[in-house]
Amino acid sequence: xxxxxREQIAHMRQSFFDEGTLDSNYFVQLEQxxxxxxxxxxxxxxxxFYRESMKMIATMENTLEKSPIDFIGINxxxxxxxxxxxxxxxxxxxxxxxxxxxxxxENNLEGNKASLQEVKMEYDKFKGKLESYFQLMRQAGPxxxxxxxx
Numbered sequence: 001x002x003x004x005x006r007e008q009i010a011h012m013r014q015s016f017f018d019e020g021t022l023d024s025n026y027f028v029q030l031e032q033x034x035x036x037x038x039x040x041x042x043x044x045x046x047x048x049f050y051r052e053s054m055k056m057i058a059t060m061e062n063t064l065e066k067s068p069i070d071f072i073g074i075n076x077x078x079x080x081x082x083x084x085x086x087x088x089x090x091x092x093x094x095x096x097x098x099x100x101x102x103x104x105x106e107n108n109l110e111g112n113k114a115s116l117q118e119v120k121m122e123y124d125k126f127k128g129k130l131e132s133y134f135q136l137m138r139q140a141g142p143x144x145x146x147x148x149x150x
Contacts, residue, residue, distance in 0.1 A: 005140045012133055021129055026089030043134045049088055050127055053081050057120055064113055074112065075104045081119075096122045 016022040027042075034041040056077040063070050078097050085093040096119045103111035 005136065009133070009136050009140060012136065016129065016133070020091050021126065023086075023089035023091050026087060030088055040134075040138075043137070045088060046130055046134075049084055049090070050123065053084065053093075053123065056081060057116065057123070060116055064109065064116065069107075069109060069112075071104050071107050075101065078104060090126055092122045093119065093126055 017024040030042050060074050060077055078101050082094055082097040100115035103115050
């Protein structure tokens with residue numbers, strides 16, 4: 001049973017790389033930071049990323065409803081989202097943030113609103129996929145690692 005679950009996890013993880021949800025280089029580096037003292041490190045980082053990004057998205061939504069619009073502030077938050085999504089390997093989110101940055105540079109209000117909705121949809125898709133993945137990971141439990149003889 002555990003082997004079937006591990007295979008399902010490996011297949012799901014690979015599909016994230018294949019479909020462009022995750023950048024394998026960055027995500028694998030993040031996974032390498034997990035250890036016996038913190039086996040849920042990746043899940044915690046992804047959760048923190050999502051929580052902080054959603055705060056910035058809510059702030060951007062509010063900013064786009066005020067006049068005058070603070071495009072500099074939106075630019076700053078989008079760049080933070082771009083950097084954070086890159087560091088965890090969230091390719092789709094990074095790409096949507098970059099697309100929105102071009103609307104910000106043009107001070108395009110309607111384009112920004114539409115782009116922000118695309119960013120939010122990408123976050124929801126990302127969150128749903130990763131929640132399923134982490135749920136399977138918790139079900140499978142930590143992987144026993146061989147301890148070298150002393």
